[in-house]
Amino acid sequence: MSDAADRTIPDFVPNAAEPVREHLAASTDLATFLRTAGTLTLVERRLIAAQALILLEQNYVHLPLKAAMYAVNPLQRLRLLIHHMERLTPQTMPPEWMFHTEMSEIFHSVRDLHTNYLLPEPFVGKIAFLPFLVERYTDQQGAHFMVTQVAEGFVAPGFTPGVEITHWSGVPIADAVDLVAARFAGSNPEARRSRGVQSLTVRPLRIHLPPFEEWVTISYLDANGTQREFRENWRVVDNLPAFVDADAVSSVAAAQGLDLEADETSRAKVLLFAPRVVAQVQAAAVGEPAPDLRAGEIATTLPNVFRARQVETSAGTFGHLRIFTFSVDDLEAYMEELRRLISLLPDRGLILDVRDNGGGLIFAAEFALQLFTPGRITPEPVQFINTPLNLRICREHQDDPRVNLGAWVPSMDQAVEIGAVFSGAFPLSPEDAANAIGQQYFGPVVLITNARCYSATDIFSAGFQDHRIGPVLGTDQCTGAGGANVWTQDFLTDLLAGEADSPYVRLPKKAGMRVAIRRTLRVLDNSGTPVEDLGITPDELHRMTRADLLQDNTDLLERAGQILQGLAPHAVSITNATAVDGALRLKVTTTNIDRLDVYVDQRPRASLDLVDGQADVTVPDAATARSARVEGFASGRLVASRTEQFQ
Template sequence: MAQPADGSAPDFVSQAADPVREHLATSTGLADFLAGAGTLTLDERRLIADQAKLMLDQNYVHLPLKTAMHAVNPVQRLRVLRGRLERQTETTKPPEWMFHAEMSEIFHSVRDLHTNYLLPDPYARKVAFLPFLVERYEDDQGEHFMVTHVAQGFSAPGFEPGVEITHWSGIPIAKAVDLNAARFAGSNTAARRSRGTQSLTVRPLVMHLPPFEEWVTVSYTDDSGTKRELRETWRIVENLPPFVKEQAPMGTTLAEGLDLDMDEANRAKVMLFAPQVVAQKKALEAGEAAPEVRAGEMATSMPGVFRAQEVRTSSGTFGYIRIFTFLERDVEGFVSEFVRLLGLMPDRGLILDVRDNGGGIIFNAEFALQTLTPRPITPEPTQFINSPLNLRICRKHQDELGAWVPSMEQAVEIGSTFSSAVPITPETRANAIGQQYFGPVVLITNARCYSATDIFAAGFQDHRIGPVLGTDENTGAGGANVWDHEHLVALLEDEPDTPYVPLPKGAGMRVAIRRTLRVGANSGTPVEDLGITPDVPYQMTRRDLLEGNADLFERAGQVLKGLTPHPVAITEATMTDGALRLKVKATNIDRLDVYVDQRPRNSVDLTDGQADITIPDASTAQSARVEGFADSRLVASRTARLG
């Protein structure tokens, strides 16, 4: 498709989907965008470097690990940069993009997608894009890079989903992906390469400088075998706003675990390739009837968060829930909608898919786990690095952070590197509603899972909820709670000697503040850099990318077919003469233990899958719980609220 030479919107924008056409019409060419960039003064650059050194030196929990694993010293690099800035003048300072490039390189050196330098205006909130998406798959001939989505209205000869990319601006595509991957901060090879593929066509500018090239030349082979080339210019547009409420209690704000780059990229992909989600979101916000969902999908009040449907495989029909993000600040709303969707799923088995989920609010991830298992959930414990500044913050905010203070004060005497390990998520709330789904569950992950999603996948595996099926050899390995610079400023804003100073012109920084540790059989193992290794490895196929994960669902169905559901239901709970009578139906369960107000009151063997149980002296009971066992193994738990 020929591109306008004057920087005006390309032809495809006028044919874009209705929900995003007006938005995409505001896009500009790369050259026009860059003409208005670059307004930081030398003093502003010095301030940014000073604040970066403060955060990495005093707040960054992974600094010892990253220094050892990757042989880097970001604090010393900032000292060197700060020395150069001191010798520069307004007339001798280098171009601004060079300052941003060095700051980004220093932060990227620790290979931590929680710890970022965020570019100032006009880069913030913008995304650079090409109107198509490239994804990778493998077969007997090796790896392939294929176009999987094309923005509505865009066309070029033979260019459609399914065409194979051979070269990228003259570079063999596999090598181009590797070169691109080297620019990103993924904690492991799989994560970096996955992001190297995605960023071929979608780059959030809050995290990365704009492309150096104004256009790319894409060499591809169409369905007839004809070799073709496409020259396409980069466009810059404001990204969609986050699909979340802006305001949240401090405790929720401080419980964030998010890969911001992935979150920004996912919203850009929704804008370009899933405009129906934008339409659903706008309708819900306006109080209007939401547009029809796609065939087979179930309506949800959070279309940017969940997708739910049934999938038919040769192994049977199973439920499917995709969780796109845990970044929903209405925690109760998130959990309630997840529980509602679980209630619509067939009980034969559930495919739970968190691929490409960059995380969000840690509470959402850890509260959701209880709904899938009869076992009590132990939230992941977290640790601060011991520093005078972290101790000062925790002392000031005792309500949210007081649990870490005693060990941090003790560190002065014993010289420990980290504080004691304390969960962010309250254990009582992580077990408040209990199991809601009673079929087997398989979890699908990939290398773009990060942060709160790593925490969710680790908890899923550590609590033995079900097998993890991974399309990459591990997850993104983001094991931390992240705070941004604005939060740190706010935490000490009323103290006259606070070391934190607001950053100029929309610049920002984020830092991993508390590291997470696994529980259960993996107790004490950090998530950072290690990630979660799947129980069932899987390679995506061409059919997966073009036919809605068809082979992936087949494989997940095979896994679920070999597992046994254990449904249990309290069909009746009545009170007569002070006695509580429970009628229970259960399948594949041979024993029921009964608890009233958390106290054990009875245990019965099942022969025909039904039980009629009477508990005397229970007139004041508030809850009853039945736990189901198969071969002496706890397999199900159902709670009834009384009164």
């Protein structure tokens, strides 16, 4: 390799972890990368803006809400942009980055992380990064911005996890974060600020404009309190690949609820700061044992989705299950692995942690809820906005098993007469499938959320709270508040492919757009409340501490353990089932149960009060039964349920 080529590789890359070293060696500096950008013609720009107008005017479900809440008019801004471009020529059109800026600002004006303008090549699949991560914590002195991760091999004087950032290119760090946050579309101030912090050092270029600066000057206090400073160039590299193809018409693509920015950033953070996960994914792909497991950690076949481990707190030993994403394309494998992992965790209590989870497959989020509760899950209903184009799409695909749009057609037809803004509300997740497995974990559960929880994770968190599965412990005052099913412009184009009068046209140079197509509504006690912009308010609040950021969430897990300590476990188990003289005899063991109801083949067959937690139940004329379900009650409240299949 020549000396000139050597200088293009950052100093830290030769010392990076082996699973990602070759990947990072292909990175380039921002200035070099941007020389390949700027190839959109004027005709292509006009086409992109015209397609954006169609999506926002005819498909965007939250348009009335956003116009009212934020006093914005993205449709008029697009019409003006199109009008101005009609007067331009290829010689007078402004630089391409100005077009991307205007398009991004229009989409960001609605503050919806589902509804995005996606930059074309060469930005597709790329991330811009600095080789460290900054996170925020608070104490009695206020907010602090601390380095929590440094890419393996990166070295600067006194620059290690724990140093506090004071200035960012000469701007006080808190102000710098607010300036970056103002460019983002979070639905509430905490969500925007959280994303502003994260985007200081990691930016997916598909969804964000590239940094204006080619390098950043970082001012910080080292471990001795000495003020130091260094300059670091932005680098650009291919991100790790996405888990799901959201563009092709399929049941998975139709049921997406994903914050693309969070999904891209999550994969980038794995690449930069968690190479052991990359190694575990590589090992799982070829059936090899997982390398580099930590104390108490359980090996998983889906290391980019789950991390399961046993944690010790002063309140006891509990399970800690991190769900990093719901973005999966094999729902059956995901559910089976989730069931397996929770069966291996301590049964005294579970800390279910979905922080930073940007969502994904709505089925994966809603189907998971049944594993933690004896009650029946009611999936969230969703609504289209009533427009002629949405009605046309639903009619065209009312019998299409891939998208199942038939339920919405009658109410949308009726809207022509009665002027209703939204269609009828129907669940996206089939209710029977959302209850097909039933409860699998019988200890108390606490859910941890933060402001980066979005989309399908908002739906999961709302379902957890609405079904009273357990308390919600938030590290922010609200989740990200993304309540919608999202479709891409490519997906919509394919839905009407082959029709000569389709309004959709494939975008040039892999440009893209996404739109919130169906809004979600909460259920049960919060029935009818939209998730969008409101989010889920936690039952208890824990602000992240310095110890949390540097010592693997020690204070947060301690707080969760204290909550679990005050909650009683309730369990019920069929330990034996035999056929005797034409009857079905069940031996049942329970914990903290005072009444037992028994169902055989979905029919109620027995109910008895318990004294010592044990029961022998004989159900006549049931020797050939296919299933039995026992439901346990405490003080009249359903607290545990177990189903056994016999054939």
